[in-house]
Amino acid sequence: MTLTRREALALTAGAAAFLATASRMAFASAEDAEKAISEFTGGAAPQSGKITLTAPEIAENGNSVPISVSVDSPMTADDHVASVLVLAEGNPNPDVATFHFTALSGMATATTRIRLARTQNVIAVAKMSDGSTYIDRKEVKVTIGGCGG
Amino acid sequence: MADPKPRIKVPKTASKGEVVTIKTLISHPMESGQRKDSAGNVIPREIINKFTCEFNGQPVFGCDLDPAISANPYMEFTAKVEESGTFTFSWTDDLGKVITTEEKIEVS
Numbered sequence: 513m514t515l516t517r518r519e520a521l522a523l524t525a526g527a528a529a530f531l532a533t534a535s536r537m538a539f540a541s542a543e544d545a546e547k548a549i550s551e552f553t554g555g556a557a558p559q560s561g562k563i564t565l566t567a568p569e570i571a572e573n574g575n576s577v578p579i580s581v582s583v584d585s586p587m588t589a590d591d592h593v594a595s596v597l598v599l600a601e602g603n604p605n606p607d608v609a610t611f612h613f614t615a616l617s618g619m620a621t622a623t624t625r626i627r628l629a630r631t632q633n634v635i636a637v638a639k640m641s642d643g644s645t646y647i648d649r650k651e652v653k654v655t656i657g658g659c660g661g
Numbered sequence: 662m663a664d665p666k667p668r669i670k671v672p673k674t675a676s677k678g679e680v681v682t683i684k685t686l687i688s689h690p691m692e693s694g695q696r697k698d699s700a701g702n703v704i705p706r707e708i709i710n711k712f713t714c715e716f717n718g719q720p721v722f723g724c725d726l727d728p729a730i731s732a733n734p735y736m737e738f739t740a741k742v743e744e745s746g747t748f749t750f751s752w753t754d755d756l757g758k759v760i761t762t763e764e765k766i767e768v769s
Contacts (some may be wrong), residue, residue: 618741
């Protein structure tokens with residue numbers, strides 16, 4: 513079968529559109545992460561600073577990537593970190609975890625291990641007891657994805 | 662599956678007002694609901710979705726877990742101790758099963 517130039521172009525465009533849809537179905541996009549952030553903050557844009565997200569620059573195995581968050585706060589009953597939302601914007605579902613702190617936590621730090629499907633940004637958003645929010649993000653390069661396809 | 666066994670590291674003693682680090686690890690596959698078996702069927706999601714830590718009945722730390730948490734979820738966090746007492750840790754999975762364990766600490 514021979515293709516005319518017009519047919520070939522139409523096919524290419526169709527394939528590109530299909531690929532774009534398919535990848536949108538399989539992975540969350542940055543917009544999904546933004547949506548989750550604004551739900552968490554109640555629509556306010558989080559400021560930078562105060563929160564530090566620690567993650568490896570390169571993760572060989574996406575099945576288990578150590579991350580830790582720490583927020584600068586006196587952690588008293590009146591002024592403490594209420595919760596920290598962790599998101600991975602390139603995973604099938606951007607939610608990773610939500611940590612809840614109290615004044616009894618002493619420090620607002622937590623460490624866990626997460627799954628990353630591919631190279632992407634990991635985002636941490638902290639919500640203080642007074643309602644202000646802070647954000648930090650780190651790009652993690654993933655060698656082998658952790659979704660076990 | 663047999664009941665998962667949590668492993669917890671809490672210092673035995675601490676001085677008053679000290680911030681201690683607590684490490685917990687529980688064996689659990691954290692099946693994400695994304696994987697398929699050899700016949701191509703999706704393996705249903707089964708994860709631990711909630712972890713809490715209390716000290717003498719007061720909440721210290723909690724976490725809502727999503728499928729992006731690795732198998733055998735590991736949690737490291739801190740607690741400020743003002744008096745001797747007991748930490749209660751509990752994990753809740755998708756089936757509603759709760760695994761609870763306790764650790765004592767001596768504060769001087």
